[in-house]
Amino acid sequence: MGSGQLNGNVNGNGNGGGGGGGGDGVTTTSGSSSNSNSSCYNNSWLCKWRWPQQQQQHVAKNNNNSNNNNSLKGGGGAGFGGRRLVLSSSGYFFVVWCFVVYVFVGFLYGWLALKKPYTVAAGLSSFGCQEDSEGSWSIGVFFGNSPFSLKPIETANVWRDDSAAWPVANPIMTCASVSSAGFPSNFVADPFFYLQGNDLYLFYETKNSITMQGDIGVAKSVDKGATWQQLGIALDEDWHLSFPYVFDYHGQIYMMPESRAKGEVRLYRAVNFPLEWKLEKIIMKKPLVDPFMINHDGQYWLFGSDHSGFGTTQNGQLEIWYSSSPFGPWKPHKKNPIYNGDKSLGARNGGRPFVYDGNLYRVGQDCAESYGRRVRTFKVEILTKNEYKELEGRNAWNGARYHHLDAQQLSSGEWIAVMDGDRALSGDSVQRYILGCASVAAVGILVVLLGLLLGAVKCIIPLNWCAQYSGKRSDSLLTWERESMLCSKVRRFCSRLNRSASYLQGKIKPNTSIGRLVLAVIFVAGVALTCTGVKFIYGGNGADEAYMWKGHYSQFTMLTMTFDARLWNLKMYVKHYSRCSSVKEIVVVWNKGEPPKLSDLDSAVPVRIRVEKQNSLNNRFKLDPLIKTRGVLELDDDIMMTCDDIERGFQVWRQHPDRIVGFYPRLVNGSPLRYRGEKYARRHKGYNMILTGAAFVDSQIAFNRYWSEQAKAGREFVDKFFNCEDVLLNYLYANASASKTVEYVRPAWAIDTSKFSGVAISRNTQVHYHKRSECLRKFAEMYGSFAGRKWEFGGRKDGWDL
Numbered sequence: 138m139g140s141g142q143l144n145g146n147v148n149g150n151g152n153g154g155g156g157g158g159g160g161d162g163v164t165t166t167s168g169s170s171s172n173s174n175s176s177c178y179n180n181s182w183l184c185k186w187r188w189p190q191q192q193q194q195h196v197a198k199n200n201n202n203s204n205n206n207n208s209l210k211g212g213g214g215a216g217f218g219g220r221r222l223v224l225s226s227s228g229y230f231f232v233v234w235c236f237v238v239y240v241f242v243g244f245l246y247g248w249l250a251l252k253k254p255y256t257v258a259a260g261l262s263s264f265g266c267q268e269d270s271e272g273s274w275s276i277g278v279f280f281g282n283s284p285f286s287l288k289p290i291e292t293a294n295v296w297r298d299d300s301a302a303w304p305v306a307n308p309i310m311t312c313a314s315v316s317s318a319g320f321p322s323n324f325v326a327d328p329f330f331y332l333q334g335n336d337l338y339l340f341y342e343t344k345n346s347i348t349m350q351g352d353i354g355v356a357k358s359v360d361k362g363a364t365w366q367q368l369g370i371a372l373d374e375d376w377h378l379s380f381p382y383v384f385d386y387h388g389q390i391y392m393m394p395e396s397r398a399k400g401e402v403r404l405y406r407a408v409n410f411p412l413e414w415k416l417e418k419i420i421m422k423k424p425l426v427d428p429f430m431i432n433h434d435g436q437y438w439l440f441g442s443d444h445s446g447f448g449t450t451q452n453g454q455l456e457i458w459y460s461s462s463p464f465g466p467w468k469p470h471k472k473n474p475i476y477n478g479d480k481s482l483g484a485r486n487g488g489r490p491f492v493y494d495g496n497l498y499r500v501g502q503d504c505a506e507s508y509g510r511r512v513r514t515f516k517v518e519i520l521t522k523n524e525y526k527e528l529e530g531r532n533a534w535n536g537a538r539y540h541h542l543d544a545q546q547l548s549s550g551e552w553i554a555v556m557d558g559d560r561a562l563s564g565d566s567v568q569r570y571i572l573g574c575a576s577v578a579a580v581g582i583l584v585v586l587l588g589l590l591l592g593a594v595k596c597i598i599p600l601n602w603c604a605q606y607s608g609k610r611s612d613s614l615l616t617w618e619r620e621s622m623l624c625s626k627v628r629r630f631c632s633r634l635n636r637s638a639s640y641l642q643g644k645i646k647p648n649t650s651i652g653r654l655v656l657a658v659i660f661v662a663g664v665a666l667t668c669t670g671v672k673f674i675y676g677g678n679g680a681d682e683a684y685m686w687k688g689h690y691s692q693f694t695m696l697t698m699t700f701d702a703r704l705w706n707l708k709m710y711v712k713h714y715s716r717c718s719s720v721k722e723i724v725v726v727w728n729k730g731e732p733p734k735l736s737d738l739d740s741a742v743p744v745r746i747r748v749e750k751q752n753s754l755n756n757r758f759k760l761d762p763l764i765k766t767r768g769v770l771e772l773d774d775d776i777m778m779t780c781d782d783i784e785r786g787f788q789v790w791r792q793h794p795d796r797i798v799g800f801y802p803r804l805v806n807g808s809p810l811r812y813r814g815e816k817y818a819r820r821h822k823g824y825n826m827i828l829t830g831a832a833f834v835d836s837q838i839a840f841n842r843y844w845s846e847q848a849k850a851g852r853e854f855v856d857k858f859f860n861c862e863d864v865l866l867n868y869l870y871a872n873a874s875a876s877k878t879v880e881y882v883r884p885a886w887a888i889d890t891s892k893f894s895g896v897a898i899s900r901n902t903q904v905h906y907h908k909r910s911e912c913l914r915k916f917a918e919m920y921g922s923f924a925g926r927k928w929e930f931g932g933r934k935d936g937w938d939l
Contacts, residue, residue, distance in 0.1 A: 231593040235584045239667045246668040251676050253781070253885060264346045265316025267323050268677065270566045272509075272559040274326035276341060277307030278362040279554040284493055284544040285514075285530070287554050291692055291721065294765065295363045300687035301791040303767035305363045306719070308558070310341070313685055315354060318367035321346035325354070327427075328555040329489060329543050331383045331390070331411070337362055338411050339555060340371060340392070342379040350377045353394055355411045362553060364688055372405065372414050380427045382489065386463055391417065397424040402441070404463065420465045421458070427486040430463055433497060433520055437463055440499070442485050443474075450477055452504040455484040459522055471523045481505030483513040483529075488542040490517075498530055502540045509540025509559070573673030576666045583663040589638035590647055590656060681780035683718040684788035692721035693768035693787055693833065698757045701730025706774040706890065708738060714772070715740040717780035719787055721766055726759070728752040754862040755852050757829070758843040764836055767794070773830040775890040782884040785937060789882050790833035797839075797870055798880040799832025800887060802930075805913055805923045812864075812909035823927040825871075827879040829863035831887070842869045850919055854912070860905070861912035868920040877928055881938045 266273075279287035291306040315322040323344040331338040336359055343354040353372035356365040372378060376398035383392045390407040392414060402421035405414040425441030432438075439458040444451055454477045457470035476484035483501025490499045497517040503510050515527040544554035588594030646652045683690050695714055699707050711723055725732075725746045732746045745763065749756045757771060768790060770783065778800065790798040802824035804817055818824045842848065843866055851865040870878040917923070931939050 231588055231591065232584065235587065235663075239580055239584075239663060242664050243667045243671045247671045247675055250668075251672065264321035265323070266312040267346050268566050269323040269344060271344065272324060272565070273312065274324040274557050274559045275308035275311040276325055276328045276339070276555055276557050278309050279544075279556060281552050281554075284491055284498070284552050284554065287544065287552065287556075290362065295361075296767075297363060297689055300689040300691075301767075301794045302686075302689035302691040304691065304765070306690045306692045306721075308690060309362060310339070310356065310365055311682075311685070312343075314365070314688060315343055315367060316346070317685075320354065320367065320370060322354075323349075324559075326557045327380045327541050328557055329381055329383050330545050330553070330555060332545060332547070335359065335548075337553075338383075339365065340381040340383050340411075341557075342381065343370075350398075351379045353378050353381045353392070357411075361547075362555075369412055371412050374399070380429075380486075382429045384430065391463065393428060393430060395425070395427055397426050400424045400445075402428055402439075418464050420463070421467055425456075429486055429489060431490050431497075436461065436522075438520065439467055440486055440490075448477075449474070450480065450484075452485045452502065452508060453478050453480040453482065455486075455501075457525060468522075470525060472525055475525055479505070483515060487512040487540055489544070491544050499527060500542050504540075512539055512542050512556075569673045569676075573670045573675075576670030576673060580663050580666045580670065583659055583666070587656065587659055587663075589634075590642060590645060590652075590659075592642065595635060595638075681718065681784055683784050686788055686791045690719070691768065691787075691791065692719050692766055693770055694722050694724055694764050694766045694836070695720055695770045695772060696724045696726065696757070696764075697772055697774045698726040698728060698754070699774045700728045700752070701732075703774060704733055707733070709777075710772075710774045711744060712739040713777065714780070714783070715742045715744070717783050719784060722764075724761065724764065726756050728756060754855055754859060755843075757862055758840050758866065760840045760844055761836075767835050767837060768833055769836045769839070770833050771829045771831070776831050777888040777890065778831070778884045779886065782882070782887070786833055786882045789880055789933075789937065793880050794835050795838065795874070796878055796880045797827045797829065797832050797834055797867065798882060799827035799829065800882055800884045801828040801831055802826070802879075802881045803828060804927065806927070810910060810913040810917060810923075812906050812913055814906075819930070823929045824881055825879065825923050825926040825928065826864070826867045827881060829866055832863075834866075839866060839870075842866070842873065845869075851916060854915055858908055858912060860908045861916075864909060864912050865916060868916045868923075871923060871926060872920045879928070881928075881930070883938055 278290045280290065280293050281287040289307045290309065291304050293304075295305045296303045297305055310325055310328075312322040312324050315325055320343065323346050325341050325343050327342040329340045331340065336357060339356045339358070341354050341356075342351045344350070345352050352370050355368045355371040357368055358365050372381070372392065372394060374396070376396065378394045378396065380395040381392055382394070383390065385391075390410055392405045392407070393402065394405070396403050400422065401419050402423060402425050404417045404420050406417040407413065408415045421439075423441075423443050424445050425439075425443055428439060428441035430437055430439050437460050439460070441456060441458075442452075442454045443449065443456055444454060455475045456473045457475055458467040459470065460467045476482055481503050483503055485502045485504060486500065487502040488500040490497060492498070497520070499515045499517055501513050501515055502508075503513050514530040516530045517525075517527045519526040539556050539558040541557045542554060543556075544552055546552050585594055645655050647656055697707070697710060707725065711725075714720060715723060720742050722742055723740065723744045725744065727746050727748045729752045732748055735744055735746070738744050747761065749759075768787060770787070782800070786798055786800065790796070802815055802818050803826040804813065804821055804824050805826050806821075843852070848865065848869055851868070855862045855865055867879065
């Protein structure tokens with residue numbers, strides 16, 4: 138074989154022992170090979186399906202014919218020595234079947250769990266808010282008596298009636314607010330204030346969704362940061378811009394953005410503030426990251442990070458320069474680099490420095506766990522040309538990921554600040570994609586494993602995978618010998634794999650009940666990995682964002698009524714819904730039994746347990762002066778929905794705060810009145826009632842109506858029947874207005890666990906409906922009929938009520 142000659146007659150041995158012996162039906166041909174000087178055509182091993190006997194005979198016949206027609210032109214490189222790889226029908230259909238099943242499972246899972254059965258909110262640019270590997274940063278406003286006692290704007294109880302923002306809540310700016318203004322953006326970050334009297338200007342980085350580079354945007358507020366008007370793009374260059382540090386010097390306004398991609402530190406002057414800027418001077422030929430400039434003790438000091446040098450630590454390096462003027466020349470600090478090492482030390486700048494109580498503070502980023510993990514403040518003890526010393530100051534901000542802070546003092550003495558934040562860690566989208574691809578690859582491995590166990594798959598390396606060498610000794614011979622050695626190793630691996638498959642078949646015995654169970658477990662594991670891969674690749678970061686309305690985000694209070702026998706419902710309820718974006722507080726109305734400890738509840742927001750003296754359904758709408766929001770979501774603890782459904786319902790309620798906005802429609806009609814389920818309403822293509830077991834109401838309107846003197850008789854009837862408090866509220870709303878008083882929002886999915894509970898009042902549907910029919914007739918006598926009230930499904934342009 139080493140000489141490259143193939144001697145002897147045709148021998149159809151039919152042996153080979155799988156991969157180790159060269160495969161089934163190995164043949165040799167007589168005569169000389171014409172220049173068998175080929176080498177391995179690829180460096181991968183092949184998985185081949187078991188060939189049936191008749192196919193071996195067919196291949197051998199073709200090989201006999203090849204002596205006559207010289208089909209092995211150019212050596213044994215093409216095909217398998219002139220033979221065509223033929224897949225057995227069982228192996229072929231096994232692979233196709235597995236592929237079809239897993240693709241169907243992945244498609245079904247994506248359609249049911251990930252695809253939203255409704256359109257997104259209108260008014261958002263189709264280019265904006267794309268998933269970005271850098272994150273989905275947004276900006277919030279904070280107030281406090283000092284830069285160390287800052288609290289988010291929602292705690293200041295700022296209300297805006299035109300947008301039903303009761304209260305206005307962070308974030309005050311997102312990619313959605315910028316994109317809807319006509320400037321497509323993936324995220325907004327690095328905010329800087331510029332104060333001009335009572336007007337606030339906000340300069341920020343916006344990641345352009347089209348060019349995928351940072352531009353500098355600007356917005357204006359005349360109400361202390363509650364409402365922002367997008368003015369446009371202040372600066373757009375051919376390279377990435379960020380960190381727009383804006384300051385005054387000799388009556389002029391200057392901006393020093395990060396221009397690391399250009400390799401320079403550039404100073405721009407406002408020609409027509411705030412949208413027109415002119416390059417004034419390139420003050421340094423260094424690619425500084427997040428630079429800022431301050432005037433301290435008669436000198437100008439420039440802080441920044443230079444990651445271009447050899448041996449510098451990314452996000453762990455800081456340097457300082459000084460000059461008598463913002464225009465330079467700049468001289469390096471004697472101690473440069475100030476930091477070059479631990480990323481948790483806050484070396485990289487994280488916003489504007491500030492002076493408080495006569496002390497200078499620098500804001501730095503802690504990037505130990507992830508880029509932009511949090512901000513830290515450092516009190517500058519010594520800042521001279523030869524010395525620099527800082528100590529960590531007080532840090533009193535909350536958040537999962539934030540990397541920038543700009544705090545300034547207003548003329549009133551109050552401090553205002555902007556901070557950016559993100560829900561996901563840096564590189565989250567890339568990590569999810571890698572995990573998704575790994576899951577899909579694991580499914581492929583399980584398919585091969587199933588095939589091996591079922592005997593449908595066998596790993597074979599054909600003898601002529603590496604052709605014989607027939608040339609003179611040269612460097613090409615050494616190359617061939619290395620490739621031949623690789624082939625030999627791969628053959629041994631395939632041989633061992635086949636023997637392992639045979640061993641496993643003998644141990645598992647697929648035809649037995651235990652063997653079938655093992656195969657079923659492997660198949661189910663493949664299904665689970667398929668769903669996991671789809672979720673990682675297409676499911677996003679899992680954060681259901683809030684919906685903006687008229688430029689504002691807001692918050693609501695969740696209220697549920699329960700008792701001791703339903704504690705397990707409550708724990709699940711609090712853990713799930715406290716993670717929804719717009720939830721400010723969860724109020725638990727405790728009607729009966731010993732209330733739980735707050736430490737027993739896993740919540741991301743404050744939880745307040747209101748213990749009632751009387752076990753009454755009327756407690757659901759009891760006046761509560763401690764509720765700080767107008768919007769209240771009345772949601773039973775046995776109903777589970779997605780946070781996105783909750784957020785959509787809240788936005789619809791903000792559009793119509795005078796209505797009951799909920800997820801369970803009913804149609805009340807006929808004579809006598811009968812209570813029927815949602816299917817009846819859909820058959821008759823309309824509704825006129827919304828159950829308040831899952832509905833948004835205005836706490837001021839709803840609670841006052843329910844506890845009015847007019848509703849006293851209705852409340853007494855509710856206590857007598859221990860039912861129908863939601864029906865009573867619908868009658869009170871309908872009695873107060875001739876216009877539409879209810880609004881339906883269809884949830885993507887909702888699970889009512891009351892059907893599995895032995896203590897729910899609605900567990901027996903027939904009895905429950907009978908009681909409610911009596912309530913309808915009684916309330917009709919008290920407050921009038923629902924006759925003539927009916928609103929069709931599909932009345933909303935966004936399709937959320939279909």
